[in-house]
Amino acid sequence: xxxxxxETKGISKSFGALKxxxxxxxxxxxxxxxxxIGPNGAGKSTLIKQIAGGLTPDSGxxxxxxxxxxxxxxxxxxxxxxxxxxxxxxxxxxxxxxxxVVLGAQGAKGSPWHFFRNAMKDKRLLDxxxxxxxxxxxxxxxxxRTADLSHGQRRQLEVAVALTLSPKAFLMDEPxxxxxxxxxxxxxxxxxxxxxxxxxxxxxxxxxxxxxxADRISVLVYGEIIASGTADEIRRDPQVQKAYLGEExx
Amino acid sequence: xxxxxxxxxVIGLGLLLVxxxxxxxxxxxxxxxxxxxxxxxxxxxxxxxxxxxxxxxxFGHAAFFGIGGYAxxxxxxxxxxxxxLMEWPFLIDGTxxxxxxxxxxxxxxxxxxxxxxxxxxxxxxxxxxxxxxAFAQMLYYFAISWPAYGGEDGLSIYLRNxxxxxxxxxxxxxxxxxYALLMIVIAFSARLARSPFGLALAAARQNEERVETVGMRPxxxxxAAFVISAAITGLAGALYADLNRFVSPTMFSWHMSGEIMxxxxxxxxxxxxxPVAGAALYIMLxxxxxxxxxxxxxxxxxxxxxxxxxxxxxxxxxxxGREVAHD
Numbered sequence: 113x114x115x116x117x118x119e120t121k122g123i124s125k126s127f128g129a130l131k132x133x134x135x136x137x138x139x140x141x142x143x144x145x146x147x148x149i150g151p152n153g154a155g156k157s158t159l160i161k162q163i164a165g166g167l168t169p170d171s172g173x174x175x176x177x178x179x180x181x182x183x184x185x186x187x188x189x190x191x192x193x194x195x196x197x198x199x200x201x202x203x204x205x206x207x208x209x210x211x212x213v214v215l216g217a218q219g220a221k222g223s224p225w226h227f228f229r230n231a232m233k234d235k236r237l238l239d240x241x242x243x244x245x246x247x248x249x250x251x252x253x254x255x256x257r258t259a260d261l262s263h264g265q266r267r268q269l270e271v272a273v274a275l276t277l278s279p280k281a282f283l284m285d286e287p288x289x290x291x292x293x294x295x296x297x298x299x300x301x302x303x304x305x306x307x308x309x310x311x312x313x314x315x316x317x318x319x320x321x322x323x324x325x326a327d328r329i330s331v332l333v334y335g336e337i338i339a340s341g342t343a344d345e346i347r348r349d350p351q352v353q354k355a356y357l358g359e360e361x362x
Numbered sequence: 363x364x365x366x367x368x369x370x371x372v373i374g375l376g377l378l379l380v381x382x383x384x385x386x387x388x389x390x391x392x393x394x395x396x397x398x399x400x401x402x403x404x405x406x407x408x409x410x411x412x413x414x415x416x417x418x419x420x421f422g423h424a425a426f427f428g429i430g431g432y433a434x435x436x437x438x439x440x441x442x443x444x445x446x447l448m449e450w451p452f453l454i455d456g457t458x459x460x461x462x463x464x465x466x467x468x469x470x471x472x473x474x475x476x477x478x479x480x481x482x483x484x485x486x487x488x489x490x491x492x493x494x495x496a497f498a499q500m501l502y503y504f505a506i507s508w509p510a511y512g513g514e515d516g517l518s519i520y521l522r523n524x525x526x527x528x529x530x531x532x533x534x535x536x537x538x539x540x541y542a543l544l545m546i547v548i549a550f551s552a553r554l555a556r557s558p559f560g561l562a563l564a565a566a567r568q569n570e571e572r573v574e575t576v577g578m579r580p581x582x583x584x585x586a587a588f589v590i591s592a593a594i595t596g597l598a599g600a601l602y603a604d605l606n607r608f609v610s611p612t613m614f615s616w617h618m619s620g621e622i623m624x625x626x627x628x629x630x631x632x633x634x635x636x637p638v639a640g641a642a643l644y645i646m647l648x649x650x651x652x653x654x655x656x657x658x659x660x661x662x663x664x665x666x667x668x669x670x671x672x673x674x675x676x677x678x679x680x681x682x683g684r685e686v687a688h689d
Contacts, residue, residue, distance in 0.1 A: 164575075190577040202575070204568040212572075215565050219576025224562035224583060231558040277576060 115142040116178070117281045117311050118194075123162055123172030132158040133169065134335040138313075140281060145303065145312045147322045150332035151355075156315050157199070159332065160285050163313070164196050165189040177280060190219070195279025195310070199286045201266040205259040209250055209269055212258055213241035216276035244275040248302065264295040271299070282312040288321055300324055323347075331355070366682035370635040374548075377403075377638060378541060385534045393533040394605070395649060399642045400540040401601045406625035406637025407547050408594030413623070414632030415555055416587040417567030418483075421619050422494030425478065425501050426471040426592040428614035430599020432505065433467035435517040435609035442520060460525045460539070463600050471596025472589050479588035483581055495616060502614035516610025523604055530604070540601055544638070547594055552634055554590070563587050595622070624662070628669060630676030639677045 118140040125133040132155040140146050150156050161167040163174055165186030173182040181189055190196070203212050214231060217240040218224065231237070245251045248268040253261065261269065267287060274282060287303070288296045300321045303312060307327075316322050322329065323343045330340040331352050339349045346352055377399060384392035405427055412418040440447050440456025447454040457463060482493045506514045522530045530536045554560050566573045566580035573580050603609045612618065621644070629640030644662070651658035673680045 185574075187574045187577055187579050190575055196575050198571070198575075202569055202571045204565040204572055206568055207565065211561065215561055215572070216576045218558050218561065219573070219578050222558060224559050224578050226558045227560075228553050228557060230553075230556045231561040232556065234558070273572075273576065 116140075117142055117176070118163065118283075118313060119175040120159075120163060121173045121175065123159075123169035123174065125158055125162060125167060125169050131335045133162065135172070136332075136335075136337055137172075138330055138337065138340075140311045140313050142311055143307055144327040145307045145314055145325050147314045147316060147326035147329045148332060149316065149319075149322055149329060154332045155335040156332055157285070158335075160283065160315060164194065164283055190277070193277070193280030194283060195274040195277045195281070196283045197270040197274050197285060197287055199289060199315075201263075201270055203258050203266060203269060203273070205257075207258055208254065209245065209256050209258055209261065210241060210254040212269060213244050213272050213276050214238065216244070216273040217241045220277040240276050244272040247275060248272045249298070264291045267291055267295070268299070271302075279310055281310050282306070282314075284312055285315045286317060287314070288316060288318045296321060364682075366633070366678065369678060369682045373635045373638050373642070374545070377544075377642065381534060381537050381541075390533050393537050395645055397533065397537040397540050397605055398602075399638075399645045400537065400544045401598050401605060402622070402625060402645070403638040403641040404540070404544045404547055404601065405595045405598035405622050406629070406641055407544070407551055408591050408596075408598060409622050410591075410626050410632065410637050411551060411554065411594070412588050412591035413626055414636070415560060415567070416563050416584055416591075418584060418588060418591075419491050419623075420482075420494045420588070420591070421491045421616070421623065422478070422482075422496070422498035423592070423595050423622050424614050424616065424618035425494075425498040426475060426595040427599035427602070427618055427622065428498075428501060428505065428611070429471045429474055430467035430596035430601075431603035431609040431613040432511065432517075432599075433470055433596070434463050434523065434600040434603040435519065436511055437463050437466060438519045438523055439511065439517055458521070458523045460523045460530070460600075460604070463523055463604075464597055467596045467600035468593040471599075472593040475589045475592030476585070479585045479592075483584050483588065495619065498614060498616060498619055502611055502616075505611035505614050512610070514611060516608055516612075519603075519607045519609075522607055536605070540605075543597065543601070547597075548634060548638075555634070559583070559586070624666060626676075627666065628676055630678035633676065633678040633682075636676055636678050643677065 116139055120136055120138045122135045122137050123133055124135050136159060148156060158167065162169045165184060173180055176189065176192055176194060214237050217237040218231065221240060222237055245254055248271050250265060250268050250272055253265060271287060288299055296318055303325055306312065326343060328341065329343060329346045330337050331346060333355045338355060339346060339352045377396060381393045381396040409420065409423045412420050437456045438458055441458045447456055478497045482490055485493055511517050524530060525539055528535045562573060562578050563583045566583050570580045599613060625637045625640035625644055628643050629636030629638065647662055648658065651661050669676055
């Protein structure tokens with residue numbers, strides 16, 4: 113299976129008596145968007161942390177580009193090409209928008225070990241940074257202090273920073289969270305095309321976006337994957353309807 | 363030119379013009395005070411790299427100030443008694459040459475900072491403050507209990523050390539040396555803040571997670587910043603010892619760490635000229651209020667309280683407004 117980019121093999125994680133992840137096997141293939149959905153408290157964040165490298169699973173393993181990365185921390189996984197965005201925007205708030213993307217470009221393509229040259233005049237990094245800003249439509253906000261951005265713009269910047277890394281896979285934790293309908297639709301269109309660059313493991317609450325985008329959907333409930341399949345299969349799955357989509361008619 | 367840049371020029375120029383005026387007016391004491399400001403500002407500029415840029419509240423920078431001081435004291439003491447520092451396995455003589463003393467002060471401070479930093483940076487917040495304080499206190503008591511170099515009484519050096527082509531005993535010439543070093547280090551610090559390293563370090567101060575996610579390690583960045591910061595403060599320590607021609611364990615004391623931090627807070631955290639403004643203000647307060655009361659520091663305390671409560675950007679922040687992100 114050469115088109116496997118990211119894979120978890122039976123990972124489990126407990127906090128005391130709570131099984132936050134119970135034997136989860138999940139994979140992400142070239143060119144696809146794999147959405148992970150589940151009600152609040154299902155263990156999505158715990159799973160994301162184990163994939164990104166903030167948490168080590170109690171058992172099982174995480175593989176990225178055919179390599180076992182279970183013991184690597186998130187810096188090492190980021191360097192291998194795992195581009196992550198956060199559920200709650202995690203940016204350098206005192207920086208300008210441009211500084212945030214240059215930081216990303218520097219992490220991916222440069223090195224912080226230069227003490228004399230001007231980081232904000234490095235043509236190579238600026239090219240990558242501007243390109244990322246233009247792709248998410250933030251180029252007019254480049255000089256704005258990040259703390260002064262609207263919530264939706266911060267979400268866009270999160271994605272832009274991930275783009276500067278030119279990752280081999282994206283790990284997006286609720287990129288649409290708190291976005292307005294227009295912003296959400298715009299980002300949906302953007303992610304639609306992004307999958308050809310690198311596959312996306314998408315955790316999202318916005319069901320319209322999930323069903324519009326995802327090639328495959330996995331449903332996580334109480335730390336277990338109860339169903340996995342195409343959008344249609346998930347819609348029809350009685351277990352999913354009972355556990356999660358119950359009240360809504362889909 | 364932004365308001366902060368103009369303000370910086372005024373401060374920088376002021377620190378140059380005051381002693382020049384004093385030279386013309388034959389007021390050597392004012393020159394000495396200005397030299398003291400330049401040296402203490404240098405120590406502050408050093409700490410500001412860790413504190414302002416890196417967000418590392420080191421309450422132990424007296425360790426490096428003291429190491430710089432003792433580097434000067436020990437080398438010069440051996441030179442004035444003609445006793446070599448060590449004879450085995452190779453001969454090391456003392457020296458009266460400032461450049462060599464500076465180099466030794468910076469290198470030893472940096473090496474000790476690698477050790478202190480590597481351990482301290484595993485903690486953060488209050489624990490980091492306390493562990494850096496603890497290391498400085500260890501050195502303080504070590505200096506007190508080391509009789510070979512004066513112990514508690516410290517070490518007197520009869521003649522100021524030499525610098526090629528200058529007579530360092532002339533106050534205005536020694537001031538020139540200190541001022542030039544201060545300007546060089548400020549220029550270096552300005553470049554550092556804009557460099558890729560500075561960008562990553564400032565990002566790590568604001569959001570550690572962000573830096574890790576783009577594949578850089580905050581710990582390594584902070585350790586490097588701590589070491590650079592320590593080397594500069596060590597250089598200032600060597601100059602300070604030369605100014606007084608005297609070294610004592612008080613250079614290692616926690617009061618000293620606090621004083622260096624006070625310069626930065628008074629002047630403005632992370633501001634390029636913050637430590638210069640802060641040190642100048644501090645010395646002026648000491649000079650003008652000192653004769654009025656032995657307890658002049660009560661006024662300093664009140665001022666510090668005002669700054670912390672109402673003017674978080676310090677002197678520079680109040681006069682120049684919020685820091686604009688540089689591009």
